[in-house]
Amino acid sequence: MDRRTFLRKNTAVLTAPATGLAERPAEPGGAEEETVSRYANTALPSTARSTAGIAPYTGTWGYEQAAHLLRRTLFGPTRTEIVTAAGRSLTQVVNDLLTVPAAPAPPVNVSATDTSVAIGSTWVTQPFDQNFESVRRSSLRAWWLGQMLTQNLSLVEKMTLFWHNHFVIEFGDINDARHAYQYTALLRQHALGNIKQLAKDVTVNAAMLRYLNGNQSTASAPNENYGRELLELFTVGKGPLIGAGNYTTYTEADVQAAARVLTGWRDNQATISSYYTASRHDTGTKVFSAAFGNATIPNGGDQEYKTLIDLIFNQPETARFLVRKLYRWLVYYVIDATTEQNVIEPLAQLLIQNGYNVAPVLRTLLSSEHFYDAVNMGCLIKSPLDFTLTVGRQLQITFPPASNPVAQYGMWDYLNSLTNLQQQLVGDPPNVAGWAAYYQTPQYYEMWINAVTLPRRNQFTDQMISTTGYTRNSFKINIDVLALVQSLPAATAQEPNLLIAELARLLLPISLTTGQLAFLNDVLLPGLPDFEWTDEWTQYLAAPTNTAKKTAVTTKLQALLRTMMGLAEYHLS
Template sequence: MTALHNLRPPAVGLAPYTGTFGRPQAAHLLRRTLMGATITDIDGAVNQGLAATIDQLLAPAALPPPPVNHFFTDDPNVPVGETWINAPWLNDTDVGEYRWPSIRGWYMNGLIDSQSNIIEKMALFWINHFGIAAVNEQRAEYDFIQLCRQYATGNFRDLIKEITVLPSMLAFLNGRFNHKDAPDENYARELLELFTVQKGRPGDVNYTEDDIRAIARVLTGWRELGFYSTQHNTTSSYFQASWHDTGSKQLSAHFNNAVITDGGADEYKTLIDIIFQHPETPRALCRDLYTYFVGHQIDDDIEANVIDPLAELFVNSDFELAPVLENLLQSDHFFADEYRGTIIKNPYEFLLSMTRPFGGYGYLNLNLLVTYHLGTSYHWWAETMDMDFLMLPSVSGWKAYYQSPGYYRNWISSPTLQRRRTAVQAITNNGIYTEGQGRPLDFLAFIDGLTQPSDVNVLLEDVSVIFLAQPPHADQLSALKDILLPGLPDFEWTIQYEEYRDNPNDSTYVDPILRKLKAMFRALFSMAEFHLQ
C-alpha cells in the first residue's frame, strides 16, 4: 500500500499547501467536496494538479433539468415525461400523489449523476443552513433546491436577500402572516440567530431582542402566492403595502444604531445590507464552512489564524463564496493528516460513496418510472438513517453540523447504524430493490476501470484509495484479500480475472469472480473506517 506522507500536526493558517498532491491528497479533497469520488475523478485531479482541480470544483455548472411526471396519467396539464414545476394543482385530483415522489427521486438521482463539481455539496450546505422543512408544496420546494444550487458558490448577501422573500421561507417561518398590526418575529429571530450574525462564540452578544422586534417590522407585508392553487402555475411572493409598517425602525449599537425608514418593497434589502456590515456575519458563515469541510473543533488559534483571515477575505470579496472556498480547500491546514478520516459521512454521503464510484446505474438503461423509483428508494434509505432534505429536524438543521459535543457522531445511533448495515447488504447483493427486482451495481465494469485489475494487490490499493480515508491496517487488507483469494497465491487472481476478461459472457467464469467481488465490497463497506471521510 502507498503510505501517507509523514504525519504532522496541522498548520494553523491559510498558507497554501505545497506538499505532494498524489492520490491520497486528491482523494481527501474530493471526498470532502463531491458526493463520492470515482477513480477517474481522483486520477484526473492528480494529473491536473491542485490548483486546476480547485478551479474545476468551483467552476460554474449547469443546474439539473427539472423533475418530471414519471407515472401519473390523471393530470391533464402534465403528461408523463413532462415537468410539473409550472403547472397548477387540480380541484378533484391530488397531484401531490406523483409530485411528492417525483421531487425526491429527482433530487437523489441528481446526486448520483452529479458532476465533478462542488455544487451539490454546497447546495446541501445551504439546505442545512436554512433548514426549510414541511412546506409540502413541491413547486416551492423545487425553487428552494434550485436556489441553493444557483448560489452554491455565489454571493452570500444576495442569497440572504433571495431567501428572505422566497415563497417556501415565507411559508416555513410565518413571514406570510407578518402584519404591521401583529408583527411575527419568527423569521427575524432566525435571520440573526442562525442565518447571519448567529449567537457567536460563548460570551458573545451579537444582537438584542429589540433588534428582532425592529427587524420583524421591517419585514411586514411580504406574502406568498400560489400554494396548492388551481389558478397559479407557479408559487411566488409579493409585497402588500397595506400590511407594511411604514414607521422608522431603530436598531441597536450592534448594528451601529442604524435607523431604517420606510423603503416599501425594498426595505428588507436595506436591512440585509446593514446586517452584512456586522463583523460577525462573515465570521459565522466561515465557521460553518469550516465545520462542514474541515472539522468542528475551532480553538482560539484556528479562530485567529483561519476563521478571521477567511472572514476578512469574505468581506473584501464582497461576500462571494468562491474565493473563501478556494483559500480554505487549498490550504496546508485543510490537507493536514490530522483531519483526514475525522468526519462521519452523512447518510447521503454514505450511500453515494458506494454508488457514484461505480458509475451509478446508467448502464442498466432504466426507463423513466424505474429511474425515479430508484431515486425515491435511495431517499427512503437515507430517511431511515435520519436524513431527509425536505424534512430537516429543525430550523437549525441537522444536529451533526451544530450540536456540541457530538457533532458528526449524531449520525450514528443503534437504529441508524443497523440501517447502514442493511443498506450495505442490499447494495452489495442484488442492489436496491425497485419495481420487482434488484438494481445491482456494475462491479465488473468498476474493476475493469482500475489501474491494473489483474493484480490483486494493485486492485486493493486502488479500492482503498477510493473508499477509505486512511490506508487500511495490514490485517484489514489481508482479510479483504483473503475474500478474493481464500488461501491461494496472488497469481490465482490474475488467472481468474483474465479468464473472465476472455469470456465476459460465460457465467462459468463471470459468476465466481462476481461473487467474490460482492463479498469483498460488502466487507469493505462494513468496516468502521468506511463511515469516515
C-alpha cells in the same frame, strides 16, 4: 409545529449518561425520537489539532490529495475523477470545482396520479392541486437526489445542500412542491455566488415566507419567527449571553425591530411567487440596539428588507459565523482557538473584502495548507446522503437512463427512502436549525452513526453487493463487481494485493495497516496462495461466459467488497 424544539434538546444530550444510548426528547406530535451513541463525544478537545493556516498548499499533489479534495466537494468521487484530478494541478482542479454548470432541467411527473401533465413533462408551473402534492413532492426529492448522483466536477451540488441546511425550509411544512422547487432553484443559482444576495432573495422567497410565517406578518401583528432565525441561525449568530434573550450580537429588541421591517410580504399560490402589500407594512422607524450601532431603518416599503440585510452583513461577526459553518461542512467540526485565529478569522476577513462572494473563500480554503493537513483528511463521518451516493458513484452502479423517467425517478426515490431511514431526508431537515450533525456539540458528525443508522447502512451495502440487488419498475441496480474490477488496469486486476490496495485507496480515506491488508487478502483468497487469484481471473477473462469461472471470481470479489464496506474506515471521508 414548534420548529425551535432543538433548543430544548441540547441539555438532555449533553448530560446523558455514558453507558447506553441517550434518547433525546421526541418532537411534539409523536415524531421519531433521535438517539446519540454512547460512544460519541462527551467533550471537544482543548489542544490545537493543527497549526496550519490558509497559506497556499505547496506539498505533494497526487492521488491521496486529489481524493481528499473530491471527497469533500463531491458526493463520492469516482476513480476516474480522482485519477484525472491527480494528473492536473491543484489550481486547475479547484477552478473546475468553482465553475458553475448550466442549471438542470426541472423535475418531471412520473406518476399516473398527477393527471395535470403527461409522464415525463414538468409540473413546476402547473396550478396547485392537493391531490397531486404528494407525488410532486416525491418527484422533487427524487430529482434533487438525481442531481447529486449525476453531478459533474463542480462544487455546486455540495454547496446547494449546504445552503439548504443553512437557510432551512421543510417541504412537508410548506405543502407546495412548486414553491419548494423555486426555493431549490434559488439555492443552486447562488450556491457559489453572493451570500448577501442569497440572504436577500431567500428572505422574500415564497417557500420561506410560508415556512417561517412571514406571509402572516402585518404592521399590527409582526411575526418574529423569520427575524429571529435570520439573526440567530442565518447570519450573525449568537454571541455570549448578556441578558435574558440578549446576546452580544443581537438582542430581543433587534428581533422585534427586524420583524417590523419584514412586515407586508405574502406568497401567491397562483403565480408561484411572493409579493408586497403596502397596507400590511409597518411604516414606522425601526430602532436597533448597540449591537448594531443603534442604527435606525426608516420606512423603505418593498425595499426595506434589503436595508436590514445590509445592516446585518455590515457586522463582522456575520462573516465569522458563516465561515465557521462552511468549515464544519467541508473540513471538520472542531474549531479550536488556533483554528479560529489561523483559519476562521482570515477567511472571514476575505469574505468581507470580497463583498460576501463565497467563491474566493472556498478557493482559498480548498487550496490551503490547513485543508491538506493530515489531521483533516479522513476525519469526517459521511452523512447518509454522502454515504448512499458514494456507494452508487464509486462502485459504478448503473441507474435507469433519462429515456425512462419512471424507472429513473423510481430508483432515485428508493435512495431517498434509504437516506430517510438513516435520518437524513433531502428537503426535510428535522427543524429550522438543520441537521443536528452540523451544530449539535460536542457530538456533531458522530450523530450520524447510532444503533438505528449503522445497521441501515450495512443493509444497503449488503443488498447492493449481492447478485439480486434491488429491482423497481423492472430495472435492477447492484454492484457489478466484474465490471468494476475490469475497469482497473489489467496488471492491477490480476494481482490480488495490488487489487486490494487499489480498491482500498478508492473506498477508504485512511491507509490500512499491514494486518488489515493481510486480512482482506484472506477474505479474497481464504487459505489460498496469491497465484490462485491470478489464475482464476485469467481463466475468467479467457472464457467470460463460462458460468463456473464467472461464479468463482464473482463470489470472491463480492466477499472482499462486502468486508471492505463493513470497515469503520468506509464511513469516513
